[in-house]
Amino acid sequence: xxxxxxxxxxxxxxxxxxxxxxxxxxxxxxxxxxxxxxxxxxxxxxxxxxxxxxxxxxxxxxxxxxxxxxxxxxxxxxxxxxxxxxxxxxxxxxxxxxxxxxxxxxxxxxxxxxxxxxxxxxxxxxxxxxxxxxxxxxxxxxxxxxxxxxxxxxxxxxxxxxxxxxxxxxxxxx
Amino acid sequence: xxxxxxxxxxxxxxxxxxxxxxxxxxxxxxxxxxxxxxxxxxxxxxxxxxxxxxxxxxxxxxxxxxxxxxxxxxxxxxxxxxxxxxxxxxxxxxxxxxxxxxxxxxxxxxxxxxxxxxxxxxxxxxxxxxxxxxxxxxxxxxxxxxxxxxxxxxxxxxxxxxxxxxxxxxxxxx
Numbered sequence: 001x002x003x004x005x006x007x008x009x010x011x012x013x014x015x016x017x018x019x020x021x022x023x024x025x026x027x028x029x030x031x032x033x034x035x036x037x038x039x040x041x042x043x044x045x046x047x048x049x050x051x052x053x054x055x056x057x058x059x060x061x062x063x064x065x066x067x068x069x070x071x072x073x074x075x076x077x078x079x080x081x082x083x084x085x086x087x088x089x090x091x092x093x094x095x096x097x098x099x100x101x102x103x104x105x106x107x108x109x110x111x112x113x114x115x116x117x118x119x120x121x122x123x124x125x126x127x128x129x130x131x132x133x134x135x136x137x138x139x140x141x142x143x144x145x146x147x148x149x150x151x152x153x154x155x156x157x158x159x160x161x162x163x164x165x166x167x168x169x170x171x172x173x174x
Numbered sequence: 175x176x177x178x179x180x181x182x183x184x185x186x187x188x189x190x191x192x193x194x195x196x197x198x199x200x201x202x203x204x205x206x207x208x209x210x211x212x213x214x215x216x217x218x219x220x221x222x223x224x225x226x227x228x229x230x231x232x233x234x235x236x237x238x239x240x241x242x243x244x245x246x247x248x249x250x251x252x253x254x255x256x257x258x259x260x261x262x263x264x265x266x267x268x269x270x271x272x273x274x275x276x277x278x279x280x281x282x283x284x285x286x287x288x289x290x291x292x293x294x295x296x297x298x299x300x301x302x303x304x305x306x307x308x309x310x311x312x313x314x315x316x317x318x319x320x321x322x323x324x325x326x327x328x329x330x331x332x333x334x335x336x337x338x339x340x341x342x343x344x345x346x347x348x
Contacts, residue, residue, distance in 0.1 A: 008183075009183035012301055013183055013186045013190065015301070015316060015317070019317050019321065020325065023325045023326065026329070047222065047340070048222035048223075048340045049223070050342075123186060127189070143193050143196070147190060147193065151194065152197065154328075154329060155200070155201060155328060158329040158332035158333045159332045159333065159336035162333035162336035163336045166221070166337065
């Protein structure tokens, strides 16, 4: 018996998109568990000696999710000031950054809007170009679609979740 | 003008699978860059104080990729002994582990076979159940397909790539 299945192609695309949204959600959930694991002060520690502070990595992920809104056509960024603080600048370049409590509020607000939008898109929407690619370039490079944003941002999130997972009781003792 | 496109559904599925294989390949490439960045001795360092050694994380990823072979129906694991060393056991539980040079050879051998197989699968193959789920369970849970292995292992790889990226010149000085 073959393990292959014959399915309607439309259902196949819908099934795959659903799985990609689940994978995105799983990484967001892992991140949320990690940022709610310790007291806020703990996140001022570096995840490893001389490396980014946990709060910076979280701020970076908030800024990246905010930036997904325009890319997927969900409107403007909600907190455009985060881009400069957490994407353009490296950690410690700017001393006055939002607190963990503020960042968590931003995260919730952004993700509520973002995930509502993500769940509203059809397969055809996902296959459409994201807003940073021109119609001309997209005609030549059909992989630069909205779904590519979801796929690459899921990996990007997992990359930093792996780093935040290193923050532990050991660091808290410092 | 709408950003949506109307495409043949079969082409859509093929396009998405292609993008997922690209995302998988990108994480594998990032990992390869990181494991070839320093002398072998550097990978005996922990990625952060009290955390896993870089060589253990790499061995873990070799073992995980080896384990994908049977899951995708590409045959048995090539180095079954790695499962116990790098998945069942935590770092430092077993003192006698393969060297970086040996692990790199295993990685290349596994990935050549794995990626040939990945590139040979049709959309219909990807939508078929992976080998650890029964036909009965799969009928109720169609997301437990081969593609879910590719998606989740890409995130898993990105998670550990994020950690290996922390290994730097600072650690080399120890």
